[in-house]
Amino acid sequence: MNTRKAGLAPRVLILLLMVYLLVPLLATGLYAFAQDWQNSLLPRAWTFDWFIQMFQDLRFMEALWTSLYLCLISVVVSLVVMLPAVFVITMYFPRWESLMKGIVVLPYAVPGVVAAVGLIRTYSSGPLNIAGTSYLLVGAYFVVILPYMYQGIRNSLLTVSAAELLQAAELLGARRRQAFMNVILPNIWPGVMVSALLSFSVLFGEFVLTNMLVGGHIQTIQIYLYKRVGESGHLASAIAISYFVFILVLSMVLMKLGKKMGGVRG
Amino acid sequence: MKQNRRGGVILALIPFVLMVLAFQLVPVLSMVSNSFHSGDGKGITFGNYVHAMQSAYYMQAIKNSLFISIASSVAGIAIGLVCAYCITRFTPAVRDRVLMVSNMTSNFAGVPLAFAYIILLGNNGIFTLLFKDWGWDVFAGFNLYSWTGLALVYVYFQVPLSLLLLYPSFYGIREQWREAAALLGAGRWQFWKTIGLPMLAPAIFGTMGILFANAMGAYATAYALVGGNYNLLAVRIGSLVAGNVVTQPEMGSTLAVLLALTTLLAVYLNHVMVRRSGRFVARAADKPQPKASVVRRLRPRAREELGQ
Numbered sequence: 001m002n003t004r005k006a007g008l009a010p011r012v013l014i015l016l017l018m019v020y021l022l023v024p025l026l027a028t029g030l031y032a033f034a035q036d037w038q039n040s041l042l043p044r045a046w047t048f049d050w051f052i053q054m055f056q057d058l059r060f061m062e063a064l065w066t067s068l069y070l071c072l073i074s075v076v077v078s079l080v081v082m083l084p085a086v087f088v089i090t091m092y093f094p095r096w097e098s099l100m101k102g103i104v105v106l107p108y109a110v111p112g113v114v115a116a117v118g119l120i121r122t123y124s125s126g127p128l129n130i131a132g133t134s135y136l137l138v139g140a141y142f143v144v145i146l147p148y149m150y151q152g153i154r155n156s157l158l159t160v161s162a163a164e165l166l167q168a169a170e171l172l173g174a175r176r177r178q179a180f181m182n183v184i185l186p187n188i189w190p191g192v193m194v195s196a197l198l199s200f201s202v203l204f205g206e207f208v209l210t211n212m213l214v215g216g217h218i219q220t221i222q223i224y225l226y227k228r229v230g231e232s233g234h235l236a237s238a239i240a241i242s243y244f245v246f247i248l249v250l251s252m253v254l255m256k257l258g259k260k261m262g263g264v265r266g
Numbered sequence: 267m268k269q270n271r272r273g274g275v276i277l278a279l280i281p282f283v284l285m286v287l288a289f290q291l292v293p294v295l296s297m298v299s300n301s302f303h304s305g306d307g308k309g310i311t312f313g314n315y316v317h318a319m320q321s322a323y324y325m326q327a328i329k330n331s332l333f334i335s336i337a338s339s340v341a342g343i344a345i346g347l348v349c350a351y352c353i354t355r356f357t358p359a360v361r362d363r364v365l366m367v368s369n370m371t372s373n374f375a376g377v378p379l380a381f382a383y384i385i386l387l388g389n390n391g392i393f394t395l396l397f398k399d400w401g402w403d404v405f406a407g408f409n410l411y412s413w414t415g416l417a418l419v420y421v422y423f424q425v426p427l428s429l430l431l432l433y434p435s436f437y438g439i440r441e442q443w444r445e446a447a448a449l450l451g452a453g454r455w456q457f458w459k460t461i462g463l464p465m466l467a468p469a470i471f472g473t474m475g476i477l478f479a480n481a482m483g484a485y486a487t488a489y490a491l492v493g494g495n496y497n498l499l500a501v502r503i504g505s506l507v508a509g510n511v512v513t514q515p516e517m518g519s520t521l522a523v524l525l526a527l528t529t530l531l532a533v534y535l536n537h538v539m540v541r542r543s544g545r546f547v548a549r550a551a552d553k554p555q556p557k558a559s560v561v562r563r564l565r566p567r568a569r570e571e572l573g574q
Contacts, residue, residue, distance in 0.1 A: 010352035014364060017349050021371040021426065024382035027392060031385050038395055085282035088275045103286055109533040110294070110526050111483025113500045117507050117522040118293030121300055121515060139289035146290075176275070207376050207486040212504060226377050226490055233385060240378040247373050 025244070031237040050238035060239065063224035070134060070220065071203040074141035075196050078149050081142070083192070086153040087180060091163060104150040107143050112208030115140065119213060132217045140209045145199035152195020156188035194257050201250045204243075301519040314520040324502065324521065331499035332528070334413065335481035338420035342477050343470060345421070346428025353429075354436045365433070368426040375423045376486035383410060383419050383491070411492050419487055424477050431476060435469035435543060472539030479529040479536075499525050 032050055034043030054060055089100055107115070119140055124131040162184055169179035207222040215223060221243060228236045304311045318324045353361045374382070386393050387410045409415055439462055447457045463470075485500040494505060499521060506518035 007355065010355045013348060013352045014356070017345075017352075017425070017429075018364070018367060020422075021368060024379065024386060024422070025371065025374060027386050028378070028382045031392075037392060038390075041396065081281045081285055084278035088278045092275050103290070105533075106290065106294075109479065109530050111479075111485070111500065111529055113483065113485050113503050114297070114522040114526045114529075115290075115293065117503060117518050118297035119289065120507050121519065122293045122296045139285070142285055143290045146286075201373075205373070205376060207489075208504075211486075211489075212507065222377055222486075225381070229377070229381050229384070229490065236381055237385060240381055243378060244374060248370065251370070251373070 028237045028244075029241050031234060032241045034234065050232075050234045051242075053235055054238045054242070059219070060224060063219045063221050066219060067204060067221040070137060070141070070218075071200050074138050074145065074203055075200050077138060078142050078145055078199065079192070079196060082146075082149045082153055083185070084180070086150060087157065087162070087184065090154055090157050091166060100150070104147050107146050112144075112206075113212070115143065116209050116212035119209075132214050134214065134218060137210065137214050137218065140213060141203050141206070144206065144209065145202060148195050148199045148202065152198070153188065153192055156191030157184075159191065160184075160187045162188070190257065194254060197250060197254050197257070201247055201254075204247065204250075297519045298523055300516060301523045303516050314516050315524075318517070318520050318524065323497070324517075327497045327499045327502040327521075328524065330413075330497055331482055331525075334417055334420060334498070335478050338417055338424050338481050339474055339477035341417075341421045342424030342428040343432075343474055345425050346432045346473070347466075347470070349425075349429050350433035350436055353433055365430065368429050372423070372426040372430070377490045379423060380419060380487050380490035383415070383422075387415065387418075411495060413496070416488060416492060416496060419491060420481055420484065423484075423487065424481065427480065428473055428477055431473040432466075432469060435466055438543075439465055468539040468543035472536040472543065475532040475534075475536035475539065479532040482525060482529050482532070 030043060031037060033046050033048070035045035035047040035049070037043040089096055119136060120131060123129065123136050130136045165183055165187065166176075166179055169183045170176070174183065205222065206220075207226070210218070210220050210223055211226070219227075221239075225236060225239050225243065228239060301314055302310045302312070304313050318328075353364050356364070383391075385391055387408070388394065389410075391410070410418075443461055444457055447461060452460070483500060485504060488496065488498050488501050489504065492501075494501065503518055503521045503525065506514045506521065
């Protein structure tokens with residue numbers, strides 16, 4: 001379809017869409033800086049108090065820290081497990097790829113609530129009683145980011161023509177482990193980083209599994225926000241907007257990284 | 267020799283297989299088998315399913331969930347279609363900017379989104395008070411914590427997703443077809459009715475499947491907005507299996523299996539439809555490629571809400 005100059009109707013409609021999408025965001029942002037906002041179109045007085053309060057709140061800092069390290073550990077575990085596995089499947093067992101895709105697509109189709117029921121069933125009794133611990137949560141997170149990691153690693157492998165690289169390395173006398181660590185890994189690293197960051201931002205916004213599996217024991221940033229919503233609206237919007245800005249920065253970094261890789265198809 | 271090589275590398279698969287078994291397959295199987303257990307622990311029974319069907323309470327949860335999912339998906343598709351058509355009329359630069367904004371707002375889901383709507387339209391929301399002040403009573407009957415409110419918030423997170431999934435298929439409709447149709451005397455409306463929409467149908471139904479599954483599984487938004495006050499399937503399951511104390515495990519498993527069946531079906535519909543539209547798009551060879559970086563960034567994002 002050729003791009004012609006947009007008429008009036010498309011302009012108005014897209015403008016409406018933008019307003020519709022951005023008003024809740026803007027309102028949360030304004031609310032976070034408002035001293036008092038009632039019965040007026042815009043707040044009457046502005047303040048940074050809510051942000052200062054937020055950073056002075058020990059529970060917030062703890063929740064932020066918990067979120068950061070839980071997400072980081074899960075992504076690292078996923079990298080350690082997935083990198084060799086996807087490499088081996090793509091290089092040596094291409095016939096298993098369809099099975100792999102089936103496994104990997106399951107987290108898309110099964111909602112978090114359902115996954116949580118299964119995990120609670122399996123781990124709240126019996127020999128492996130790890131209910132309510134971060135071990136269970138890391139396991140659950142591993143499954144959540146499975147699709148992103150698999151897709152990212154696999155695409156990176158295909159993009160750098162890993163099969164040829166491997167052959168060349170082995171021809172030059174490298175052993176398989178050596179070839180993987182010294183030749184394949186450095187080459188696919190940028191692409192892998194993109195999917196790792198994406199997985200991180202997905203986990204950072206995770207609420208269902210966290211709340212159902214460890215809600216009473218471990219407070220991530222999302223759980224903390226949920227508990228704060230009922231208490232102080234201004235403080236909660238300060239948290240919400242900081243969270244959003246953090247995710248936004250993360251996506252910008254992702255975009256930049258993606259662009260840097262130029263012609264690489266992700 | 268080849269066999270030997272394979273024997274060694276298979277070791278690298280062991281951690282992966284263990285993790286997937288432990289945290290994905292075993293839990294799902296355990297849940298399915300649990301849904302066939304009777305409360306007192308012995309034998310296989312369909313009793314739980316019969317009970318779910320006969321209980322007015324659970325049926326209401328299922329009906330509410332289905333209804334709000336269908337309604338919000340249809341609304342999302344309608345808005346998404348119109349907007350996707352509109353953005354094809356802009357220059358690529360403007361289009362990419364619109365897509366960026368809609369991608370950005372798709373991060374805004376779950377608890378923060380519910381919270382934003384509470385600020386705007388809740389009992390003491392800015393607009394609620396403002397409208398009261400100005401004496402607009404159009405919104406007097408509106409209650410954010412009811413079905414209409416919930417549907418409004420659901421539509422909000424469906425629209426960006428729908429737009430991102432639908433707009434590429436508009437590039438499959440070629441200008442020549444429109445010209446040919448116009449030469450043969452078809453009006454604009456007739457073109458869309460007989461050529462445009464049928465061509466888009468696979469994409470529409472496929473996206474519908476994703477949106478439906480997305481809404482059926484949505485838990486965070488509903489939980490943060492209405493808590494236990496509105497009877498939805500996802501929230502009901504959550505409260506049956508609250509925390510790590512299993513209160514009514516069989517019933518929770520049964521409802522969870524029912525929920526998973528609907529979302530699996532919807533995602534399967536999407537799969538079939540994508541394959542069908544893929545066949546057609548492949549033929550429209552001169553389809554302009556949107557910026558690779560944008561596409562790469564959007565694709566994984568677009569499906570993320572499913573996890574919510």
